[in-house]
Amino acid sequence: MLPMEVLKKTNCSKGFISGIVRDGSFDGVAHYDQELRGVIHVLYLAPINRTFVEIMADNYKEQLTQIFSGANISEQQIDEVINIVLEQQGSVGPELLLEEMINLLVVSGDSTLANNHDNNEEGAVGITVNDNGVGNLPNTDASRDKDPIDVWEHLKQMLPNADPNYLRNQARVLVNRPPGELAQFIENAIEKNDYPTMQDYLMTQELLEEFDLYIAKFNVTAYLKEVATPLETYLDPKRKALLSDESDPDDIEFALNFLQNHFLYQRRKEIEKVFLHFDRNLLKTCNKLKTWPKAFRHPRQAGKWKECKNTELLKEISFFKHEKAIRQFIKQKDEKYKHALEEARRHGLLQTCACCYDDELIPEECHFCKKGCTFCKNCVKTGAEYVIGREETRFPCLAECSSEFDYSTLQMVLDSKTLEGVWHRKQIEEITNADIDGLETCPFCYYRMIPNEGDKVFKCQNVDCMVESCRQCRHKSHIPLRCNEIEFDEDVRMRTFIENKMTESLLRHCWKCSKQFYKDSGCNKMTCHCGAKMCYICGAAINDYSHFGAGGCPLWTENLQELHLNRVMEGARAAKDELGITVDPDLLKFDPTRNVERDVI
Numbered sequence: 001m002l003p004m005e006v007l008k009k010t011n012c013s014k015g016f017i018s019g020i021v022r023d024g025s026f027d028g029v030a031h032y033d034q035e036l037r038g039v040i041h042v043l044y045l046a047p048i049n050r051t052f053v054e055i056m057a058d059n060y061k062e063q064l065t066q067i068f069s070g071a072n073i074s075e076q077q078i079d080e081v082i083n084i085v086l087e088q089q090g091s092v093g094p095e096l097l098l099e100e101m102i103n104l105l106v107v108s109g110d111s112t113l114a115n116n117h118d119n120n121e122e123g124a125v126g127i128t129v130n131d132n133g134v135g136n137l138p139n140t141d142a143s144r145d146k147d148p149i150d151v152w153e154h155l156k157q158m159l160p161n162a163d164p165n166y167l168r169n170q171a172r173v174l175v176n177r178p179p180g181e182l183a184q185f186i187e188n189a190i191e192k193n194d195y196p197t198m199q200d201y202l203m204t205q206e207l208l209e210e211f212d213l214y215i216a217k218f219n220v221t222a223y224l225k226e227v228a229t230p231l232e233t234y235l236d237p238k239r240k241a242l243l244s245d246e247s248d249p250d251d252i253e254f255a256l257n258f259l260q261n262h263f264l265y266q267r268r269k270e271i272e273k274v275f276l277h278f279d280r281n282l283l284k285t286c287n288k289l290k291t292w293p294k295a296f297r298h299p300r301q302a303g304k305w306k307e308c309k310n311t312e313l314l315k316e317i318s319f320f321k322h323e324k325a326i327r328q329f330i331k332q333k334d335e336k337y338k339h340a341l342e343e344a345r346r347h348g349l350l351q352t353c354a355c356c357y358d359d360e361l362i363p364e365e366c367h368f369c370k371k372g373c374t375f376c377k378n379c380v381k382t383g384a385e386y387v388i389g390r391e392e393t394r395f396p397c398l399a400e401c402s403s404e405f406d407y408s409t410l411q412m413v414l415d416s417k418t419l420e421g422v423w424h425r426k427q428i429e430e431i432t433n434a435d436i437d438g439l440e441t442c443p444f445c446y447y448r449m450i451p452n453e454g455d456k457v458f459k460c461q462n463v464d465c466m467v468e469s470c471r472q473c474r475h476k477s478h479i480p481l482r483c484n485e486i487e488f489d490e491d492v493r494m495r496t497f498i499e500n501k502m503t504e505s506l507l508r509h510c511w512k513c514s515k516q517f518y519k520d521s522g523c524n525k526m527t528c529h530c531g532a533k534m535c536y537i538c539g540a541a542i543n544d545y546s547h548f549g550a551g552g553c554p555l556w557t558e559n560l561q562e563l564h565l566n567r568v569m570e571g572a573r574a575a576k577d578e579l580g581i582t583v584d585p586d587l588l589k590f591d592p593t594r595n596v597e598r599d600v601i
Helices: 004-008 014-023 034-067 075-087 094-108 112-118 148-158 164-174 179-192 198-216 220-226 230-234 249-262 268-277 282-290 311-321 323-346 377-389 407-413 416-433 489-506 560-579 593-600
Strands: 457-459 468-470 525-527 533-535
Touching (some): 034 075, 094 164, 148 164, 164 198, 198 220, 220 311, 230 323, 249 268, 249 282, 268 282, 282 311, 311 323, 377 407, 407 416, 489 560, 560 593
Antiparallel strands (some): 457 468
């Protein structure tokens, strides 16, 4: 309950003060200023928060004790680190708090934190983040047997296709573990191959860059390179909504999260109702909410941004947030173009595109081949995209000319990602033409390099591939298994083809209803459920027993298993002949007939 003497010093009414003291609550008093609400929060809720912190501390202590079991980390060090981090926690989430505690304990060594109170040495430091988004592991004292940076570098060398952030976190823990655990971790990672990959890391980085481009660090010029005509695209009344009931739930959640973070003066439930009313049409929802009066005097606290992998959704959100700046930029650009066009007309500087024959090109719009043929940007871009689609690296002139476009021209008309692919393909072509000994190509992309002698695995460095492949069989790496111990797609197709033929040879078909069957006992005169009668040996339709006996099929089969085995093996031989395995037995890695012969005979 709030101290009465504190409340009396405020300008609150007696009724309000009495209500607070009586109920221990200040719900429904939004008309009082923010300063008073802060006073009430500190005086009234502080004891509750202290209890919650104590619960958090116990939880963190349990986790940290388990993580550092066996390491030379005392209980006192763990308690001190928890207190340090929780005192400075701010609004950081629990996962980041735990990570910071691990950082401090890793760096603290044997007793750095415990002894820092008694000397003037520098205390434990956290982890900094470099431009690539990868945390730099802090250096440790010279007295330490192992350095987390050394462990991290060793892990990256042994697992080059692994996410560096994942390896960094593992290094922090393994540095204080017995030496055998590091080797065991590497062995398990190589065998199971279930760790986050470098490709996952690069995709995450790409998503972060897109988020920065469209949300966190918006730039109109960069945006218009990705969305050439935003006004026509997003203001078209016939444009179909990006989200629907069939959309990814994460995209819908992100859109709703954006709306609730942007319209902080509206109630969350009301925002969600409007969003559903417009069938999750984001722009219509935004335009409607803009016209609503404020529901609160003070804004709600914004929530944390969620992750979004939908680039188109980010583009649409960015357009809404920065529509005014986009309109102004386009208007200024159009005015500059009109002025430049008038000047070019006045001075006779207009040019004609040699492809589409647009005769009002201002000098700034002209692009040239090496011999000086003039083209507009759209024609050069369309022609370049056609060449790229054919996986070629020479970009010929679009007119009746033997010349071509150089890469400086392509740089002005193509986006950076497309141009990067062109550069890679050109470099590979030049390396191939150089006829370098030992040059190998990744089986899954165009990347080429000279692997180290003795390496059994080709480790592709193409950021769009990053596949590790076996240099002998050219399939994905299967270490520690040998090539002949792995069944690949073509091996599976061969094996299943033979198995299916073996099954077909075993089963009999009713001549009337085509029902499949086989028997495990009884005579060879078979009667189907449909009433049809047939011989089990030859499959002929019969009426009575006259088919069996002298000159015909036997009525009884003494060894039914041998009969079935012969049929199955006959089907297998026919399948092998069809696949060419009879001529070249090495084509079949796993022969399904081996177990059949062993089990039956």
